[in-house]
Amino acid sequence: MSGIKIKQAEKGQESIVCEIHNESFSYWIRNLGLLYGYKNLEQKDVEKWLLGKNSFVFLAYYEKLPVGYVHCQLEEITGEEKLLRNLVFCETKESLGQSKIGVLSKYRRKNIAFSLVRNALGFSRQFDTDSALFLAYNKNQPVIRLLTKLGFDHKPMYFLDSFSKEKPFVQDSVLAEFDLSSELPNIQLNQEVKIRKILVEDLSSMQRIFGESRPDVFGTKPTLNQIKEWFDSEWGEVTLVAVIDGQVVGCMEFTSLGVIGIPGVLHEFRKQGIGSTLFFHLLQEMKNSGKKKALADTGFELQDAINMYKRFDFDLSRELWAWVNIL
Ligand SMILES: CC(C)(COP(=O)(O)OP(=O)(O)OC[C@H]1O[C@@H](n2cnc3c(N)ncnc32)[C@H](O)[C@@H]1OP(=O)(O)O)[C@@H](O)C(=O)NCCC(=O)NCCS
Incomplete structure (x- = not known):
């Protein structure tokens, strides 16, 4: 030229x-x-x-x-x-x-x-x-x-x-964005599930959650050391878990900038509103901590996550091609 x-x-x-x-x-x-x-x-x-x-x-x-x-x-x-x-x-x-x-x-x-x-x-x-x-x-x-x-x-x-x-x-991937100054949608919450911050004692349960729901991160059988590294890295400013009858069955987190990470919900506990309840509390926590926007990136194959963002009125118009x- x-x-x-x-x-x-x-x-x-x-x-x-x-x-x-x-x-x-x-x-x-x-x-x-x-x-x-x-x-x-x-x-x-x-x-x-x-x-x-x-x-x-x-x-x-x-x-x-x-x-x-x-x-x-x-x-x-x-x-x-x-x-x-x-x-x-x-x-x-x-x-x-x-x-x-x-x-x-x-x-x-x-x-x-x-x-x-x-x-x-x-x-x-x-x-x-x-x-x-x-x-x-x-x-x-x-x-x-x-x-x-x-x-x-x-x-x-x-x-x-x-x-x-x-x-x-x-x-x-879809870059789903939510304006945290707007009201959270009226979502039917699961009353059985308890949502709380993650504890060190939860790490062995997290091995199964990551292995089953996010094999892309540490493979299908993450070691306890890999999970400890994730926990110690403090990627999440706040990490929440969902507990049913004393068992940790799901986990979601967000960074100090407002990026959401979703390790997921165990397969046998899906379709019971546990993910949405966890997500609702996560967004509430983000609002309380003064964040302006929430951002989540999800590969096209993870349609369940994309559907959840839709339910919460996220803006899904930006895609990374x-x-x-x-x-
Ligand atoms: C994208 C960018 C790098 C293009 O640089 P550029 O030197 O102007 O591009 P070129 O002159 O080499 O364009 C080559 C072809 O790209 C397309 N193109 C480039 N700019 C375009 C524009 N504004 N509108 C439509 N087509 C465009 C055309 O097909 C063009 O060929 P043509 O002129 O024969 O139609 C420049 O616009 C830029 O720096 N943008 C901001 C940063 C950015 O977005 N980076 C990319 C992130 S992925």
């Missing part, structure tokens, strides 16, 4: 990448903010990208000025048929943010993003890369058009035989 040159960013160029990022992501920083992981970056943030293993930052120069950047990383995934090499266009925040590509507004529509992505794909070929993954919101029209033009493909659940015949290689390019 005439006038455009792409070069790998080097140590000492962190502030250039920061400036491009902060200007090009300013809409998301202003409108979605920290809850979704968007913030103005500092040099030390970019330093980590440059030092990361198999992590690459490319800068685009237009008439010798740096005007765009992209950040990507090579990862290996164990597939059923072979080890797969995937080029990930890194997200601003895992499971909530979009892939990091930005072009200064004055230099848009000059094929700069197109050149950055095409260059990264070309660069990755020397490592025998099988696929590339790019993440963007369903409402980000410029990126949807850009990725389509570059040959990326999007499906709500993307299956790749060499990865697995049963499990999707990647899938979209996974785009794949088979190389």
